[in-house]
Amino acid sequence: MKAKTNLTMLCDFYELTMGNGYFQTGLADRICYFDVFYRSVPDKGGFAIAAGLAQVVEYIQNLCFDEEDIEYLRSKGCFAPEFLEYLRTFRFTGDIWAVPEGTPIFPGEPILTVRAPAIQAQFIETFVLLCLNHQCLIATKSNRIVRAAEGRPVAEFGSRRAHGPDGALLGARASYIAGCSATACTMADQHYGSPATGTMAHSWVQMFPDEYTAFKTYCQLYPENAILLVDTYNVLKSGVPNAIRAFKEVLEPMGITKCGIRLDSGDLTYLSRKAREMLDEAGLTSCKIFASNALDEYIIRDLVRQGARIDSFGVGERLITSRSEPVFGGVYKLVAIEDENGTIIPKIKISENAAKITTPHFKKIYRIFSKDTGKAEADLICLHDEEFDFTQPLELFDPDATWKRKTYTGYEAKELMVPIFLGGELVYQVPDLQASRSYCQRQVDSLWDEVKRFENPHNYYVDLSQKLWDIKQRLLNSHDALS
Ligand SMILES: Nc1ncnc2c1ncn2[C@@H]1O[C@H](COP(=O)(O)OP(=O)(O)OP(=O)(O)O)[C@@H](O)[C@H]1O
Numbered sequence: 001m002k003a004k005t006n007l008t009m010l011c012d013f014y015e016l017t018m019g020n021g022y023f024q025t026g027l028a029d030r031i032c033y034f035d036v037f038y039r040s041v042p043d044k045g046g047f048a049i050a051a052g053l054a055q056v057v058e059y060i061q062n063l064c065f066d067e068e069d070i071e072y073l074r075s076k077g078c079f080a081p082e083f084l085e086y087l088r089t090f091r092f093t094g095d096i097w098a099v100p101e102g103t104p105i106f107p108g109e110p111i112l113t114v115r116a117p118a119i120q121a122q123f124i125e126t127f128v129l130l131c132l133n134h135q136c137l138i139a140t141k142s143n144r145i146v147r148a149a150e151g152r153p154v155a156e157f158g159s160r161r162a163h164g165p166d167g168a169l170l171g172a173r174a175s176y177i178a179g180c181s182a183t184a185c186t187m188a189d190q191h192y193g194s195p196a197t198g199t200m201a202h203s204w205v206q207m208f209p210d211e212y213t214a215f216k217t218y219c220q221l222y223p224e225n226a227i228l229l230v231d232t233y234n235v236l237k238s239g240v241p242n243a244i245r246a247f248k249e250v251l252e253p254m255g256i257t258k259c260g261i262r263l264d265s266g267d268l269t270y271l272s273r274k275a276r277e278m279l280d281e282a283g284l285t286s287c288k289i290f291a292s293n294a295l296d297e298y299i300i301r302d303l304v305r306q307g308a309r310i311d312s313f314g315v316g317e318r319l320i321t322s323r324s325e326p327v328f329g330g331v332y333k334l335v336a337i338e339d340e341n342g343t344i345i346p347k348i349k350i351s352e353n354a355a356k357i358t359t360p361h362f363k364k365i366y367r368i369f370s371k372d373t374g375k376a377e378a379d380l381i382c383l384h385d386e387e388f389d390f391t392q393p394l395e396l397f398d399p400d401a402t403w404k405r406k407t408y409t410g411y412e413a414k415e416l417m418v419p420i421f422l423g424g425e426l427v428y429q430v431p432d433l434q435a436s437r438s439y440c441q442r443q444v445d446s447l448w449d450e451v452k453r454f455e456n457p458h459n460y461y462v463d464l465s466q467k468l469w470d471i472k473q474r475l476l477n478s479h480d481a482l483s
Pocket residue numbers: 264265266267268269270292293294295299302303306
């Protein structure tokens with residue numbers, strides 16, 4: 001992968017004014033714990049997909065201020081000269097734990113935890129959130145679209161309508177982790193290995209004196225990968241007949257049966273059925289029908305239910321912009337600090353809105369899987385050093401309605417967060433994109449269908465251990481917390 005620009009200065013200005021303030025008030029090296037978590041699933045879905053960790057890793061590794069940055073900051077006139085000197089050697093020296101990319105994630109649980117000196121932990125907030133918020137959003141949307149297609153491949157076609165270069169490139173990356181089978185974005189293939197694919201534009205067809213010549217020429221140039229766009233003039237009267245003629249005249253003599261057509265307008269169910277009949281009658285039974293045109297998970301689900309004869313979908317604008325819900329809403333909250341002796345002091349953020357009250361302390365998460373079914377039953381958030389005997393029955397309770405209890409037997413508990421940086425050193429091997437994609441698929445398969453449905457999905461249990469619940473209640477009830 002090519003070297004990336006240093007993005008240290010891509011931060012909200014207040015991270016720097018707070019950093020300067022911590023520096024001047026002796027809080028710079030106070031060890032803090034921050035959690036990244038999100039509050040509600042986009043599109044009222046039952047879960048989201050984690051993505052963007054690889055870019056967080058890259059950012060942390062490259063974190064440093066150069067001379068130009070420091071002179072720019074000096075010109076702002078609000079930073080102490082000693083602070084600016086300190087920035088010259090600024091590096092990340094802390095610890096980060098996170099859930100791997102491709103993990104299904106639920107509201108309220110940490111997906112990344114930072115333990116670091118205050119200035120560092122605070123400083124990285126903006127970039128960590130922007131990476132995770134963007135890619136989690138696109139991965140979540142893509143996974144919905146892929147699930148709606150029920151096994152038919154979905155190619156990501158969104159670059160031209162993405163919100164800028166990173167929106168396109170990293171959006172394509174996230175969509176591949178979440179299950180898209182290919183992308184139109186060449187750079188995403190070059191950088192990340194999500195396979196680049198493509199058909200043709202209407203302009204190709206228009207460029208030639210007639211549609212047949214356009215198709216024939218394309219088949220001659222790319223006999224192994226001829227997917228002809230058949231809606232430039234008239235799908236059933238000219239597009240499909242001309243495609244059939246080109247396939248028969250150019251590909252058949254070469255013994256090539258792999259070919260395809262793409263529908264990009266009109267009633268996709270009707271046109272795909274008619275096109276299928278025409279292709280089959282011509283003996284082109286292995287010709288695939290691709291469809292595109294402002295698709296999303298709802299239209300794809302409809303097309304599948306209507307019995308459309310579509311083999312593969314191309315999805316652009318509604319995927320790459322997550323048009324139906326364009327904000328992921330991940331937040332970065334202080335959950336603990338350490339005193340001079342290294343004792344962890346949990347911190348809470350209180351809100352009138354119960355959903356916005358944070359879960360304090362340095363934590364870890366277990367996902368509880370049924371040994372019988374292999375399905376994920378619940379997540380348990382607990383203290384970082386809490387120990388359980390997972391060979392014994394495990395009683396979990398709803399943290400908001402504590403009388404609702406369930407005892408699990410015959411289960412397996414898997415810890416979700418893994419160490420990424422320890423003492424500033426990278427200790428995690430970022431998996432390649434194929435591995436994250438397969439992991440994502442396996443993890444989504446482990447969720448019950450009730451959690452996966454689009455309408456009123458079942459609320460997956462995210463519970464707190466008794467110890468963590470007690471600490472949260474104590475902080476909620478304490479005057480300190482309320483003052
Ligand atoms: N059978 C279908 N069921 C549900 N939605 C469909 C079906 N066929 C197509 N669509 C969707 O309808 C939407 C738009 O169709 P519309 O007729 O407005 O555009 P169009 O076909 O591109 O028009 P034009 O022919 O002028 O280009 C698209 O989002 C398309 O994916």
